[in-house]
Amino acid sequence: MKAPNFEYRRPESLTEALELLAQHGDDATIIAGGQSLLALLNFRMAAPELLVDIGRLEELKQITGGADHVEIGGLVRHCDLAASPLIAQTLPLLPQAIGHIAHPAVRHRGTIGGSLAMADPAAELAACCLALDATFSLVSARGQRWVGVGDFFQGVYETALESDEVLTAIRLPKPAPDSVGIFKEVARRQGDFAMAGLAFVTAADSGPRIALLGVADRPMLARRTMAFLKDSPLNEARAKEAVDLIGTEVDPPEDPTYPPAYRRHLVQVLLQRVLMELIQ
Amino acid sequence: MTTRTRRLALTVNGEAVSREVPVRQNLVDFLRHDLGFTGSHVGCEQGACGACTVVLDDETVRGCLVLAVQADGCDVRTIEGSGDLLGDLRQSFHELNALQCGFCTPGMMLSAEELLQANPTPSRQEIRDYLSGNFCRCTGYQAIVDAVAAVAAKRQGGAAS
Numbered sequence: 001m002k003a004p005n006f007e008y009r010r011p012e013s014l015t016e017a018l019e020l021l022a023q024h025g026d027d028a029t030i031i032a033g034g035q036s037l038l039a040l041l042n043f044r045m046a047a048p049e050l051l052v053d054i055g056r057l058e059e060l061k062q063i064t065g066g067a068d069h070v071e072i073g074g075l076v077r078h079c080d081l082a083a084s085p086l087i088a089q090t091l092p093l094l095p096q097a098i099g100h101i102a103h104p105a106v107r108h109r110g111t112i113g114g115s116l117a118m119a120d121p122a123a124e125l126a127a128c129c130l131a132l133d134a135t136f137s138l139v140s141a142r143g144q145r146w147v148g149v150g151d152f153f154q155g156v157y158e159t160a161l162e163s164d165e166v167l168t169a170i171r172l173p174k175p176a177p178d179s180v181g182i183f184k185e186v187a188r189r190q191g192d193f194a195m196a197g198l199a200f201v202t203a204a205d206s207g208p209r210i211a212l213l214g215v216a217d218r219p220m221l222a223r224r225t226m227a228f229l230k231d232s233p234l235n236e237a238r239a240k241e242a243v244d245l246i247g248t249e250v251d252p253p254e255d256p257t258y259p260p261a262y263r264r265h266l267v268q269v270l271l272q273r274v275l276m277e278l279i280q
Numbered sequence: 281m282t283t284r285t286r287r288l289a290l291t292v293n294g295e296a297v298s299r300e301v302p303v304r305q306n307l308v309d310f311l312r313h314d315l316g317f318t319g320s321h322v323g324c325e326q327g328a329c330g331a332c333t334v335v336l337d338d339e340t341v342r343g344c345l346v347l348a349v350q351a352d353g354c355d356v357r358t359i360e361g362s363g364d365l366l367g368d369l370r371q372s373f374h375e376l377n378a379l380q381c382g383f384c385t386p387g388m389m390l391s392a393e394e395l396l397q398a399n400p401t402p403s404r405q406e407i408r409d410y411l412s413g414n415f416c417r418c419t420g421y422q423a424i425v426d427a428v429a430a431v432a433a434k435r436q437g438g439a440a441s
Contacts, residue, residue, distance in 0.1 A: 008303035038345040103413025108339040190412040
């Protein structure tokens with residue numbers, strides 16, 4: 001099908017965009033890369049009165065490194081993130097994950113802010129942000145607020161974003177220099193939505209953070225498995241116990257194609273692969 | 281409901297174009313219906329099949345997932361404007377039977393060319409991964425991978441497989 005009728009504005013500055021959103025509220029929808037929204041429009045699942053195209057706001061396209069964090073502008077595209085030397089050096093988890101996001105032609109348009117604001121439960125970058133303990137900058141004409149990743153994702157396609165807010169930046173603490181980030185997922189074909197996925201970040205003096213995607217209504221931390229792995233050095237016996245444990249703390253939703261038991265099994269397989277990599 | 285329109289100016293296949301378009305029109309429909317570049321095909325209209333692949337500012341995109349107005353000021357290239365670039369790839373697709381109905385072929389070739397520019401010596405798995413967003417319902421992909429691999433080998437000066 002074709003997209004429904006709507007008005008279209010392309011603001012020249014963030015200030016102008018925020019004014020439009022303040023004025024039109026729920027009737028307006030932000031378009032960034034449009035890689036999810038255009039499909040929703042074509043399906044007639046979205047029918048905004050007004051599209052506010054923020055795609056050309058250069059101020060939201062920067063990747064900057066601070067002393068203890070990296071800040072990624074909301075409009076940074078998947079392909080730019082994957083090609084950034086700063087990201088490769090400080091947050092190697094991200095390029096690994098981006099290799100699983102759709103296909104090259106989609107990664108040329110899709111943005112990190114768009115993906116996070118969409119809040120698909122199987123989204124790779126959402127799980128990475130959870131594993132990396134991200135904070136999000138939400139800006140409206142009323143001002144700016146920072147929201148932690150744990151409060152940002154609120155359900156399937158549900159986030160803390162108000163209708164007049166733009167996700168302008170994602171702030172990620174720099175992991176310790178000795179930290180390891182591993183991303184793995186299982187999809188039917190390269191680029192398909194994941195049936196299950198796992199973002200794993202660990203460092204010598206802190207326990208691991210394990211974020212799962214595709215197994216709940218939002219990305220989730222495997223907290224009990226994280227606590228278990230923090231307590232003692234990793235060996236094959238401990239790894240097996242951790243794999244058993246993670247199976248008990250995921251409760252995937254009913255799904256006619258992939259039953260909960262299957263997704264739970266996939267999570268266990270993914271964790272096993274990660275832990276075996278770490279042991280070797 | 282009134283149809284909302286907007287004037288856009290862009291370059292398509294090397295020629296400057298200026299048109300008034302409905303803002304809800306996607307790029308591939310604009311290229312096909314307003315400009316007559318029907319080599320870009322419309323399959324799924326949800327970004328899954330890759331038949332509508334075109335090149336926007338030197339990068340492949342889904343023509344169905346870009347609004348025409350989003351391409352305002354940009355440089356667009358379709359299969360019609362890619363003849364010089366794709367001569368050996370077209371020959372290879374022909375010789376190795378890498379197409380039957382031809383519906384996926386323009387998108388397949390634009391994606392394949394982008395891969396070969398970025399990675400002149402891709403493995404068969406890398407070819408499969410890069411083309412995974414371009415569906416073909418005829419060939420079973422084997423011949424397409426053969427054709428792309430053969431071009432890569434020829435461009436490297438080796439023998440075609």
